[in-house]
Amino acid sequence: MERAERGLVPLDQEVLVLEGEVVASIRALAARGVGSKRIAATLGVARNTVKRYLRTAVPAGVQVRPQARCLSEAARAEARRLYEGVAEGNAVVAHRLLAEQGVAVSVRTVERAVRDLRRARRVAEVATVRVETAPGEQLQVDFGQKRVEIAGTAVRLHLLVAVLSYSRRIFVKAFLHERQDEWREGLAAAFQHFGGVTRTVLGDNARALVSGRDVATSTVHFHPADLAFCRDWDVQPRACAPYRARTKGKTESGVKYVKRNALAGLTFASLETHLATWMALADQRIHGTTHEAPAVRFSRDEQPALRPLPLRALPRREQRVRRRVAADALVDIDTVRYSVPHPLVREHVEVAIGDDTVRIYHGGQLVATHRRSFGPHTCVIDPAHWAGLWRTTVSTRQEAVVAAPLASLGRSLQDYAVLIGGPA
Incomplete structure (x- = not known):
């Protein structure tokens, strides 16, 4: 009765498995100091089975399984509620919360109870709805790392990649670090490269940009210095949802494109010169999604939609x-x-x-x-x-x-x- 109240249902406990002479051989070999792994290999049985017979006084011919358990309907419903709620899709956390309620089952049992929910979450994480933005609306920005050889020296670089969401024009700038200063310097350089400012900038949840997030209200808190920079440029910052980097898929693809196409297997006398040449070529390629060259879409549709650069030099934040x-x-x-x-x-x-x-x-x-x-x-x-x-x-x-x-x-x-x- 007590077990049923806690949400546990006992299953069959005994299964006939080994002959008495095999059990005797296990114990005899163990008595001579032979390890369980060697015994299992010698007798052709599972190592865990050997350990179980040595650990318990089991009669010959009978194996006692650890009592298999499953959740009652009420406990299963509670596990699923926790998994979808406060556990935020983490079965280990749901298991811990169940244990606090007095339901003592394994993590694997909880995982079985939420198997369909886990599968649905994985599908949702992979599935993508392509969102196209209007010309001049959005610039997607991300950093990637790449070790390259420059002037005969191997250097690990942090590459800021900025992509105009409509035209797919791309801008790349190399840094030695990825800090607030590099983010701001890279964004300013991107706007100057494109000759105008978009209405929004979409980045990820990098600590250099985001100081915190209120999950309940879906509010993102940016660092004050980054907000001040965005006010100077009159651009609205946005951050994609945690673990949803595909929200900024254009720049995610752009980072891969730069690392694999612009830098892979190459050495340079000057990376800055190489990137300038490469960006000009990338703007002329036919894009796989738009089926147009980014430079064509930019000059025809996006350049007129960009807001002008500041007329006067912005204050420097040293x-x-x-x-x-x-x-x-x-x-x-x-x-x-x-x-x-x-x-x-x-x-x-x-x-x-x-x-x-x-x-x-x-x-x-x-x-x-x-x-x-x-x-x-x-x-x-x-x-x-x-x-x-x-x-x-x-x-x-x-x-x-x-x-x-x-x-x-x-x-x-x-x-x-x-x-x-x-x-x-």
């Missing part, structure tokens, strides 16, 4: 970080090392990173200004910062990428002068 000056009077920013006056060795400085410029402050005073470099593992040096350390004097101030040996890799820094953007 990134500021603190760094300690190394013994060689260099400060490391995103694998690029910038020089400061050598008396500041071991001092802490504040670095303001702009779109094109890196400014370094000490005690509130500007001590160094450099052009921003996007070549990984390079050094940007103002020779005047090392004045007094050299035997020869520096007559004129010039800023350059120094070609000193990189001891850890055994090659000159000139080899790394420009990996993404080409020669300086």
Whole structure:
């Protein structure tokens, strides 16, 4: 009665399986120290069967199964309700919630009870309804990672891929990281590349964009800095539903297309130059869905529908970080090392990173200004910062990428002068 109240129904408990001499052989071999795996192989029986006979005092010829269980109708209905509700399609969570109600069954039992619901969820996740947007309405954006060889060096890049949803024109920009700054810089570059601004931008749930989501109200909370950026550009941000990346299928396909078509198996002297050439070619290809070249659809329908770029330069939102000056009077920013006056060795400085410029402050005073470099593992040096350390004097101030040996890799820094953007 107690078992029925808890939603459990006992099934048959005994099944005749092994002859007495086999059971005796199992026990005899075990007594000689033979392991269960070896016994099972020797006697031609399942290893779990051997373990069960050794674990329990079972009479010869009878195997006692662990009591098989199934859910009563009431417990099954509760399992399905939990699975579709608070468990959010997770059978393990539904199993835990059932256990809290006193229903002690295995996870597998719960999985059987919700099997049809699981299948329906899988179908819903795969099935896609294609949604076409109006010209100038939406830009889909996503990041992908790819390890490529640039100037003889293997580099892992983060590729921002932006696709105009109507025309399918594509824009690609390479970064060393995937942070808020890279998202905003990439979006601004995409709008400038297309010569106009869409009404909405659709991204995923990347932590660099989304700070949280209210499931009950389907409300997405974006980071304040990202919202400020969107206000500057007068564009509405959107985020696809969690685990529904197919919502932005055009850019999902675009990321794969870039990785497989633009980069796979290729090496570059300058990735920036290569991507510019590749994007121009991609705009001329016949798209498999629209059966038109993206450039044709863009010039005919989408370009007139884009809103104009801002008439005046938008305020820059510089990134500021603190760094300690190394013994060689260099400060490391995103694998690029910038020089400061050598008396500041071991001092802490504040670095303001702009779109094109890196400014370094000490005690509130500007001590160094450099052009921003996007070549990984390079050094940007103002020779005047090392004045007094050299035997020869520096007559004129010039800023350059120094070609000193990189001891850890055994090659000159000139080899790394420009990996993404080409020669300086």
